[in-house]
Each structure stands twice: as C-alpha cells, then as structure tokens.
Amino acid sequence: MKFSDETLMAYADDELDPPTRAAVEAAMAADPELARRVARHKELRNQLRSAFDKVLDEPVPDRLIATARTAPADRRADNVIPLRRKSAPRWSWPQLGSIAASLVVGAILGQLLLRASITGPIIARDGQLLASGALAHALSNQLASDQAQQAPVRLGVSFRSKSGEYCRTFLLRAPSALAGVACRGREEWRVQVLAQSGQAAADGGQYRPAGSALPRLVLQAVDEQIAGEPLDASGEAAARSRDWRH
Amino acid sequence: MPAPIEELREQLVGLLPRLRRFARAIARNRHDADDLVQIAIERALARSGQLRPDSRLSSWMFGIVRNAWIDEARSRGQRDRIFAPAELGENIGDPAHETQSDMLAVQEAMARLPEEQRITVGLVLVEGVSYKEAAEIMNVPIGTVTSRLARAREALQALLADTTGALR
Numbered sequence: 136m137k138f139s140d141e142t143l144m145a146y147a148d149d150e151l152d153p154p155t156r157a158a159v160e161a162a163m164a165a166d167p168e169l170a171r172r173v174a175r176h177k178e179l180r181n182q183l184r185s186a187f188d189k190v191l192d193e194p195v196p197d198r199l200i201a202t203a204r205t206a207p208a209d210r211r212a213d214n215v216i217p218l219r220r221k222s223a224p225r226w227s228w229p230q231l232g233s234i235a236a237s238l239v240v241g242a243i244l245g246q247l248l249l250r251a252s253i254t255g256p257i258i259a260r261d262g263q264l265l266a267s268g269a270l271a272h273a274l275s276n277q278l279a280s281d282q283a284q285q286a287p288v289r290l291g292v293s294f295r296s297k298s299g300e301y302c303r304t305f306l307l308r309a310p311s312a313l314a315g316v317a318c319r320g321r322e323e324w325r326v327q328v329l330a331q332s333g334q335a336a337a338d339g340g341q342y343r344p345a346g347s348a349l350p351r352l353v354l355q356a357v358d359e360q361i362a363g364e365p366l367d368a369s370g371e372a373a374a375r376s377r378d379w380r381h
Numbered sequence: 382m383p384a385p386i387e388e389l390r391e392q393l394v395g396l397l398p399r400l401r402r403f404a405r406a407i408a409r410n411r412h413d414a415d416d417l418v419q420i421a422i423e424r425a426l427a428r429s430g431q432l433r434p435d436s437r438l439s440s441w442m443f444g445i446v447r448n449a450w451i452d453e454a455r456s457r458g459q460r461d462r463i464f465a466p467a468e469l470g471e472n473i474g475d476p477a478h479e480t481q482s483d484m485l486a487v488q489e490a491m492a493r494l495p496e497e498q499r500i501t502v503g504l505v506l507v508e509g510v511s512y513k514e515a516a517e518i519m520n521v522p523i524g525t526v527t528s529r530l531a532r533a534r535e536a537l538q539a540l541l542a543d544t545t546g547a548l549r
Contacts, residue, residue, distance in 0.1 A: 144527070
C-alpha cells in the first residue's frame with residue numbers, strides 16, 4: 136500500500152485512527168524507506184519541541200504577570216457574583232456555563248434510573264423528572280441559611296424564575312453527587328436540570344475554576360431562569376411558609 | 382472564595398510559560414513575543430465574558446494570541462525585519478550559546494515560513510495541540526491544517542538540514 140506524506144506525518148503526530156495506524160506500521164516494517172520518512176517527521180517534531188521548550192525555563196517577565204493580575208476585565212465575567220449572598224451556603228459561582236443540557240442529563244439519567252429504587256431522590260413520571268424522598272423533603276423544608284453540615288441534601292440558592300415559580304438549586308451528597316435545579320409545581324418539585332457535580336465530573340485539562348461545587352450547567356440554568364435577585368434568608372423563610380407557592 | 386475573574390487571572394498566570402513559548406514560535410524574537418503575550422492577555426481579560434467554559438482555556442488563549450499576532454503583524458511588517466537580527470546579537474558572548482544555537486537555527490527556519498504555516502507548526506508541533514483543536518483555533522477545516530503542516534514540515538526539513546549540515 137502506498138501512503139501519502141500527509142498520512143506519514145499524521146502517523147508521526149499520532150493522529151491516525153487505529154486501522155490506518157496499523158496499516159502504516161505494517162508497511163513500515165516491510166519498507167525501510169517508509170520508516171525513514173516517518174522518523175524524519177518525528178525528528179523534526181522533537182527538534183522543534185526541544186528548541187522552544189527552553190522558553191519554559193525562562194523566568195516569566197514581571198510585566199506579563201502584572202498584566203494578567205491587573206488588566207481590566209470584562210464586567211460580564213462577574214455577572215454571576217451577585218448570586219452569592221452574605222449568608223450564602225458554600226457554593227461557588229464560576230462563570231457562565233454552556234454545555235448541552237440534554238446530553239449530560241441523558242448520560243446521568245440512564246445510570247440514575249437503573250439505580251433508583253422507588254424511594255430514590257428522583258423519579259420519572261409522565262416524562263418529567265420529579266424530586267422524591269429526601270430530596271423532595273429538603274426542597275420543601277430545608278432552608279439554605281440553616282442546614283446541617285452533614286445533611287444528605289444541600290440547598291444552594293432559591294429564586295423566582297421568569298415564569299414566576301420558586302426554584303432551588305440542590306446538591307445530593309456522594310455517592311450520587313448530583314446537582315440540579317428544581318422548580319415548584321402545583322404539588323411537586325420538577326427537576327429541570329441535573330448534572331454530575333464536583334470531582335465526579337472533573338474533566339482533566341478542561342477549563343473549570345477550582346472549587347466549583349455546582350456544575351456549570353446548573354449555574355447556567357440559574358442564570359437563564361432567574362428573575363431578579365436570589366431570595367435572601369428572610370425571603371426564603373417566607374416562601375417556605377407559603378409552601379413555595381405564589 | 383475568590384471571584385471567578387480572580388481565578389481566571391491566576392489560571393492565566395499559570396499559562397504564561399506556554400503562551401510565551403507559543404508566541405516565541407510565531408513571533409521572531411523574544412521582545413516581540415512577550416509584547417504579543419501581553420496584548421493577548423489584555424484582550425482575553427477584556428473579553429473574559431466570551432470564554433466558553435466548555436472550551437480549554439489554553440485553546441482559547443492560543444486563538445487570541447494568533448489573532449493578535451495577525452492584527453499586529455499587519456501593522457508591523459517593517460519592524461520585524463529591523464528587529465529580527467537583534468536576537469542573533471543577544472547571544473554573542475553568552476555562555477549558553479551552544480544550547481541556544483539550535484533554538485536559533487529553528488527560529489531562523491520558522492521565520493521563513495508563511496504566517497499561517499508558522500502558526501500551525503507552533504500549535505501542533507511546539508504546543509502539541511491536536512489537528513482538530515488546531516483547526517478550531519484557526520477556524521479552518523482539518524484538511525487545511527494537515528496541508529499547511531505538510532508544507533511547513535517539508536520547508537523546515539530542508540532549511541534545518543542546511544543549517545545543521547553547515548554547523549557539523
């Protein structure tokens with residue numbers, strides 16, 4: 136088989152799919168000239184890499200560090216900060232999130248429904264996800280401003296959505312480590328967003344500010360749905376006394 | 382708890398060594414490269430609201446460095462030619478001259494590549510970015526990445542064979 140130089144290059148860069156890769160390797164074993172061409176590609180790569188790697192050893196000029204620490208930033212990047220309140224629970228609010236919600240929810244949901252017993256925290260009914268058991272209880276009763284350190288469900292912020300419902304963010308402790316947003320329906324809490332939280336969803340190398348307990352997906356959902364400011368402690372207590380109905 | 386923007390700033394500080402390396406691969410000397418990084422950091426912070434959290438910060442930054450370079454390069458073509466030889470002078474009497482010389486040879490060769498080929502080499506061969514990611518950063522199809530890379534490699538191999546051949 137004959138291979139183009141681009142294919143050999145892609146082989147040297149480890150960019151080929153396994154079958155093509157195997158075919159190149161077989162051809163290289165049979166043809167020393169082919170092997171030499173691949174070796175030249177690899178050598179060039181190493182040469183460039185080692186030449187420029189020296190830059191990594193240089194001290195970074197102070198002016199660059201100063202620029203990174205002090206140059207003016209887009210104010211929108213701080214949009215989410217007002218969500219943190221004085222009495223806020225220990226959630227952190229990284230920047231705006233945007234992942235395809237359905238993908239994440241779909242991936243987790245399969246797992247969850249397999250595991251869920253009838254008393255699980257989330258049930259599916261009529262094509263909707265509803266809070267159940269301990270989660271439903273916490274959503275109705277637990278105040279974010281007053282919750283036990285080891286409570287199985289941790290509430291984050293409560294807010295009025297643009298459609299006028301009360302919604303709350305929650306975090307289920309390990310092992311499920313799921314976080315989401317639930318909104319109050321007539322009788323039930325509808326789970327609108329559900330995502331794996333914290334370590335469980337750590338995606339190596341991806342940009343994710345350290346220490347964010349709530350997945351971006353959840354933060355983004357809050358950001359999209361919230362009307363005005365999140366409830367403060369007294370607003371939360373007042374909403375609870377009306378059973379989260381308006 | 383630091384605000385998100387403060388976290389971003391610290392992540393940028395952590396990324397500076399790589400940004401400098403990438404900039405050195407595409408600009409022609411240290412001074413221009415660091416200027417380029419500075420411009421890119423300023424732009425990134427000014428547009429931090431546009432950072433999509435599902436994208437890699439490094440990729441986002443490489444894209445900003447690349448765009449800044451292209452913008453700057455348009456207005457500074459002349460200056461490059463004046464400053465390029467300065468790097469050679471920097472190394473006279475430098476005890477690290479031996480270890481610098483291969484970097485110089487590589488930089489000289491890189492400087493002869495067309496802009497987009499040099500950026501592609503900087504991304505894929507220097508920074509180890511995948512073809513797919515490089516295509517996204519440069520906003521071109523993958524086929525363009527591979528063809529630029531193939532042409533750049535051919536040119537670099539020829540140029541470096543000359544230099545190393547002459548030195549040995």
